[in-house]
Amino acid sequence: MQDPEFERIGKRLIQEGLLSGNFGNMSVRSKDGFYITASGSFLDNPGELVYVSRTKGVGTGASSEYRVHQKIYEMTDGTAIVHAHPPFAVAASFGGDAIVPIDSEGKMFLPSIPIADGEPGTEALAESVGEKSGISPVVIARGHGTFACAQSLEKAYLLTAITEHAAKVLYYRRSF
Numbered sequence: 001m002q003d004p005e006f007e008r009i010g011k012r013l014i015q016e017g018l019l020s021g022n023f024g025n026m027s028v029r030s031k032d033g034f035y036i037t038a039s040g041s042f043l044d045n046p047g048e049l050v051y052v053s054r055t056k057g058v059g060t061g062a063s064s065e066y067r068v069h070q071k072i073y074e075m076t077d078g079t080a081i082v083h084a085h086p087p088f089a090v091a092a093s094f095g096g097d098a099i100v101p102i103d104s105e106g107k108m109f110l111p112s113i114p115i116a117d118g119e120p121g122t123e124a125l126a127e128s129v130g131e132k133s134g135i136s137p138v139v140i141a142r143g144h145g146t147f148a149c150a151q152s153l154e155k156a157y158l159l160t161a162i163t164e165h166a167a168k169v170l171y172y173r174r175s176f
C-alpha cells in the first residue's frame, strides 16, 4: 500500500527541521491494525507501507518502533501517528517528567507534554509512551523524539510542530 499523504507530511517534517536523515516514522490505523512506514525509509519518499495486524502479526520490514504505535492505538482512539526527532523538544526532554509550554499555542493545545522512558525499539518504551498517550496527544521519548497521535497525519504533524515551537520558546526565553 502507498499513500501520497505520507509523502506530503514527510516532506513537511524534513523541511521544517523536525527530523533528519532517515529517522522518524508514521502510521495510520486500518481495520484490525495499522499501516506504518518501513524500517530505514526516508519519510519524504516513504514508498511501500507495511501492515501490522493485531491478529496476524507484523509485516516484514516494519519500522522498529511499531511496538510504540501499536500501544498508542490500543490506549487511544487516534487514527494516525507521527514520530519525529525535533531537536529542541529532544533537548528539553532531559529536564524532568513533562514539558510545560509558556507560549500561547502550546498552552492551549498541549498544556503539559509528558516525557516517557525506554530504549528505542523496546517493549519498555512502548509501555511508557502508551501509558502517557492516554493523558496527552503528544508524548516525548526522553533523548529520542516525539510521538504525536491524532485523527489524521496532518493533525499529528501539527501537534509535532507545536511541541517543537513550545520547546524553542522555552529555550529562547532564557536569553532575555
Ligand SMILES: [Zn+2]
Binding pocket: 023, 024, 065, 083, 084, 085, 120, 144, 145
Ligand atoms: Zn525515533
